[in-house]
Amino acid sequence: MLQCGVAIAAMLTVAPSMALASADSAMLPRNLSPWGMFTHADVVVQTVMIGLALASLATWTVWLAKTVELRQATAQARERMAALEGGASLAELARDCGEASDAVARLVQAAAHEASLPGASWDSDFKERIALRLERVEAAMARRVGQGTGILATVGAVAPFVGLFGTVWGIMNAFIGISQAHTTNLAVVAPGIAEALLATALGLVAAIPAVVIYNHLARVITGYRALLGDASAQLLLLLSRSKGRPAVAFGRAG
Template sequence: MLLIATPGFAVGQTVAAQAHPSSVPMMNALLPHDLSPWSMFLSADWVVKLVMIGLACASVVTWTTLLAKSIELTRAVRRQRLVLAVVTRVRSLAEAGAQIGTQDAAGAALVGAAQDELRLSADAADDRDGLKERIVSHLERVEAAIGRRMSKGTGVLATIGATAPFVGLFGTVWGIMNSFIGISKAQTTNLAVVAPGIAEALLATAIGLVAAIPAVVIYNHFARQITAYKALVADTSAGVLRLVSRDLSRSGAGRIQTPSRPRVAG
């Protein structure tokens, strides 16, 4: 009756003590006294430690990319909206180039590409359709280059989001293997032997999820923001093409003002 009234773990310990009196101190010594995340990290195997450190570094990279890319995108979108307003407002390509100047690299590249083609095609003034096709080709390549430049840095987020869960799973498997090794060495299935390895394994899994989930969410956020930015660049490109067509219709290709292309720092 005394054993029934005692808590469950005490019942098992009492029964084990009756069968093997000398095993009680050993079980008490094996019981983990601190299972905080930091203590689990310190007591983990070196492979699991490397996994945790790598995942922690990946998480730092994720949040650093969020901060840096958010600032870059915010500034780029603000400048591109100003450039689009200028291209929409002005009456000629030369006026657009003068007002944009070197304030925005993307806008200056689009206007400069059109001006360069007009200058190179000065001796083919009569072939207006061919001139427009060449300008469209230039603008499309400039748009693609601007999109690639803005997408730099987001690929690492996709990599972290795709691989971090599996890296954490590797740490989990390694921790469980250590648990079975501990069982084999101690010749017992006592929880005190199994718990530390399982705790390390679960901690590696948790860190992998902590690194992967924000990376996926942030990557999707940037994908939407970059798509919106590309749409602004496409609108600006269309505005530049309208200016070229307007100039061709108004004056003729031979008399279009084509100032030298502005040089953009960086």
């Protein structure tokens, strides 16, 4: 009888532990891969992760689009600069540009348009009027090539905080699960915390490339604006060499 009582006591001691281990195993996700953690995460955390994934996709889309655009714009500007430095007259440059919409062509068209206005002459104010028009064209072209980069700045600044929100929410749910399970077993705690930290990781994955790409594009755009400044200066030099000659009538260029 004594041995039977000892055996029953041992079974009663082991049974709760086995039941708790079984409950802990039931609370574990099927796998702890990134996809498995995503599928088992809270709906709020899933929403945060999807938003960060879309932000990362937008970052790389902007990088590809702006890289292609800036390369084409820079190549066109250098080609036009070669024509400006070739000694052609403003009339010849305006005819060559025609209805082109690239930046240097717009600069040439703006200068030709000012020269085509009634009463235009190479007086002391003509160069100032041309310079004002060129400044406006430069600013417009700089705004055009800079469109879309604001998305990168926004993603770089906001994504880490969005990921942190997802982490805080996930950890809060993990602690609620711990309280309901009445256990601090690491096997129960770890999956929820891992899912929460995945949101922070995605926030950094979205933010770091956005900041790097934004800084890179900012440098490229600055170089492009400097190239436009050189084109404007070359046009002003061309006009200075023409000072004292009669104004030539140009067709309206823009």
